Amino acid sequence: MLLEFGMAFPKSHAKMKALFQWLAEHGEPMPPMLLLELRDHHDYYLKLNQLILTQDKKLKEIVLNDKLAQLLKTIPGVGDLTASRCLSDINNAADFKNGRQLTA
Secondary structure, three states: HOOOOOOOOOOHHHHHHHHHHHHHOOOOOOOOHHHHHHHHHHHHHHHHHHHHHHHHHHHHHHHHHHHHHHHOOOOOOHHHHHHHHHHHHHOOOOOOOOHHHHOO
């Protein structure tokens, strides 16, 4: 819809935020139906962001209370998401002969 007005929905969080901010500040004339659609998209966008924040908090709590996850996080580049993913995918590291087999 926005393409008719020379705009398209951006593909990143920061750009999406900037689009809604720009629309609020500039008050470009748009058809009422388009404004309703944009408002619905904005509400949905905010809800998704809130759900993501909630899941991130749960993930951090899980990793914080897991000794193995804390150990994995000492590896450079490994954060909460990677540590939790490794623990969920690998039940026992002893099942693998070496690191190469683990990564395959």
